[in-house]
Amino acid sequence: MGDPRKHRKKYETPVHPWQKTRIVEEIKLLKEYGLKNKKEIWKFTSFLKKYKDQAKKLIAMQGSQADLERQQMMDKLKSYGLIKPGNETFDAIFSLQIKDVLDRMLQVIVCKKMLARSPKQARQFITHCHILVGDRKITSPRYLVPIKEEPLVNFTTSSSIYSVDHPERPKPDEKKKSEMVIEAKKATKKVDVPKTNIKEVKKTEEKTKEKKVDIPKEVKKVESKPTVEKKEVPKKEEKKVETPKEEKSSEVKKDAPKIVEKPKEDKPKEESTKKV
Secondary structure, three states: OOOOOOOOOOOOOOOOOOHHHHHHHHHHHHHHHHOOOOHHHHHHHHHHHHHHHHHHHHHHHHOOOHHHHHHHHHHHHHOOOOOOOOOOOOHHHHOOOHHHHHHOOOOOOOOHHOOOOOHHHHHHHHOOOOEEEOOEEOOOOOOOOOOOOHHOOOOOOOOOHHOOOOOOOHHHHHHHHHHHHHHHHHOOOOOOOOOHHHHHHHHHHHHHHHHHHOOOOOOOOOOOOOOOOOOOOOOOOOOOOOOOOOOOOOOOOOOOOOOOOOOOOOOOOOOOOOOO
16 A cells, blocks of 8 residues: 545635734624534635636746647536636636625525525535436535536435425415515615714814804895795684772772771769878
């Protein structure tokens, strides 16, 4: 026996490990496509980078060998459905993104064909040898499916999930619901609105105040708007009820009986008796 084969890395890690924008995008892709870890994303980024670097070299090259390599590269990308037949240009290669490659995974295609309810369930079916591509049993969820093999994806006949009555098989009602959910997600994509700083707003307000010029009052003439004559509505006359006013306490009522004071009787003065 010869020396064992040396395993080499099939992907390149990011240059800087702590980049917020990149980390947030990777987390979104993990949830959306049901991937296991970030290594799978890095493998597809290195796959794209390989073809983009090759395209850059072929732009500068000339000759029969360059034409042959260019045609081979275009044919391979067309077979995966990454480039359309009429658009065989280098600009089409440079405009490719990670989502274009992730959509060609076997895991995603099984979910799109409604053989599974979610990407994670599709991943489980593939790893447990329930999925066939043509005559081959494929156990790798990252397998890139060519366009010719896409209609041949199905369950194995020996699998229990092959029968339509199996409880894990999605029903036609669930298919419609899942399609509606996907359309709703596409319609309700949030657009990132740039946030305005408070300091910048204050600066702009100050500038506008400085630009304002004091205009004399004589120049400021406001056009008088035509006045509309208002019709007078006759008011209803309210009947006033006169309440009897109380007379002053100083005045004496006429009908009240007069009180006559009796004259005081002079009492006889006691004669003082003087003893002699």
